[in-house]
Amino acid sequence: MINLLIMAKCLSSICAVSHVAHSNDFLYGIIAIPARRSLEREKIDSLEKLSDYSEQEIRQLRGFGKNAMEKLKNHMKEHHVSFKN
Template sequence: MINLVIMAKCLSSICAVSHVVTNNNFLYGIIAVPARRALEREKIDSFEKLSGYSEQEIMELHGFGRNAMEKLKNHMKENQVSFRN
């Protein structure tokens, strides 16, 4: 019983430290999580910030691929936003 209590305390502290919840819903459901994380690492959390980057700069981010870029470009087009030239 004591071992279970100790293990539960250890696990809860590990989960609390390693799982960071963000309230950023920018592009949620549009692009995959790795691509959204790549944008979060660069502090890109709005179309305004995204439009300050070129398509090439976004493609160079770790976690971004052709599929994510196509989905992102389609979503940006729907919202009348474009990349910097």
């Protein structure tokens, strides 16, 4: 019984440590992780920074296929932001 308590205590501390929230939640739940990571690599972490790019420039990044672009454009439209021309 004591071993189970010790084990449970160790597991709960491991879970608490390994579940760290990431500071970059930009577009979390909007587009898939590969597309979000591509934006992160380009230092694009806000809609304002995203609006400095053309749709074609973003489409060339890894993870931005038809589906991701549609979701991104819809999200931008909801927030009254658009790509540069």
